Amino acid sequence: xxxxxxxxxxxxxxxxxxxxxxxxxxxxxxxxxxxxxxxxxxxxxxxxxxxxxxx
Numbered sequence: 001x002x003x004x005x006x007x008x009x010x011x012x013x014x015x016x017x018x019x020x021x022x023x024x025x026x027x028x029x030x031x032x033x034x035x036x037x038x039x040x041x042x043x044x045x046x047x048x049x050x051x052x053x054x055x
Contacts, residue, residue, distance in 0.1 A: 007042065011052035021052040 007016040016022055024045040 001002075007047045009049040010046045011048055014049050016047050016049065017043050021050050022049040023050070035045075 007022075009016065009022075019023060024041060024047055026041070026045040029040065029044075
């Protein structure tokens with residue numbers, strides 16, 4: 001059992017693979033010294049794959 005779901009594109013629902021170029025929409029954190037970057041992205045970010053973003 002996984003603690004976290006794998007990230008998916010918010011537009012097309014494609015699974016985001018490791019080492020894939022993605023675009024992430026997120027709000028700047030209130031606190032300084034954020035150490036859990038992957039957890040922060042997973043909890044606060046909205047992922048878009050390169051194709052859906054148009055980049």
